[in-house]
Amino acid sequence: MHSTAANNTAAxxxxxxxxxxxxxxxxxWQRAFTAQKDTQWQIIHVGRHHNRVLDIQFNGSKNQRFGITAGPHSNPNTPHSWLDLTAFKSGQLHFDIRIIDFAHNINGLxxxxxxGRNCTSEPLDINPAQQGQWQSVSIDIQRLITRGLEITQVHTGFAIQPxxxxxxxxxxxxxxxxxxxxxxAPMDLVVL
Incomplete structure (x- = not known):
């Protein structure tokens, strides 16, 4: 398994x-990354309800991580051209997840x-209850801010690891x- 295009980018x-x-x-956002080469990802088609999804396998025993970072359309007025997501500070991060294989994981993700470097939210634990079923997760952005996220300089918009x-x-x-x-509305995320 590998990413869908060279240099860890995708359509x-x-x-x-x-x-x-x-x-x-x-x-x-545009750029997906893995912390180790053992973590492999691709975009696959799974059917009409979820169409194309990110499929991620953590094949190593340590430092495994997958994330999506700011791309070339990020705001040039923020440090390092990262995103100012202040408009979302009272909102939520939502995503759907399906566990294909828990392997030996009992404490979740x-x-x-x-x-950026030395600036991250402390990880929030999630523990999807069922293997093989799609589940929806919502996390208040404020929880991430109180755990260290600088909302005006977001580099990685989503990161997950077991x-x-x-x-x-x-x-x-x-x-x-x-x-x-x-x-x-209408508002373009790029200018937030």
């Missing part, structure tokens, strides 16, 4: 304000957003990763 599309991944990676020591063999699928808040 992009524009799905709307706040979207990170829905059938493809939104160009505001960790979710975080990053704002709990340390329980990573090898975990296989997940993700879809509909998005930020939602009461934002007046």
């Amino acid at each position: 992009t599309c524009f799905d709307g304000v706040g979207n990170i991944f829905k059938d493809c990676i939104d160009p505001t 960790e979710i975080s957003l990053d704002c 709990v340390a020591g329980e990573q090898q063999g975990v296989h997940i699928q993700l879809d509909n990763i998005r930020l939602e808040a009461n934002i007046p």
Whole structure:
């Protein structure tokens, strides 16, 4: 398994304000990454209800992580051209997840957003209850801010990893990763 295109990028599309991944990676974010080469990902078609999804396998025993980072359309007025997501500070991060294989994982997964080196939210634990079933997860952005996220300088809009020591063999699928808040329309995420 490998990424769908060279240099850990994937076909992009524009799905709307706040979207990170829905059938493809939104160009505001654009770049997917893995912390180790043992973590492999691709975009696959799974059917009509979830169409194309991120399929991720954590094949190593440590430092396994998958994330989606800011792309070339990020705001040039923020440090390092990262995203100012202040408009979402009272909103939520939503995503759908399906566990294909828990492997030896009993303590679940960790979710975080990053704002660069030495600037990240402490991970939030999630523990999807059932293997093989799609489940929806919502996380208040304010929880991530209180755990260290600098909302005006977001570099990684979504990162996920199995709990340390329980990573090898975990296989997940993700879809509909998005930020939602009461934002007046029309508004372009790039200028937030």
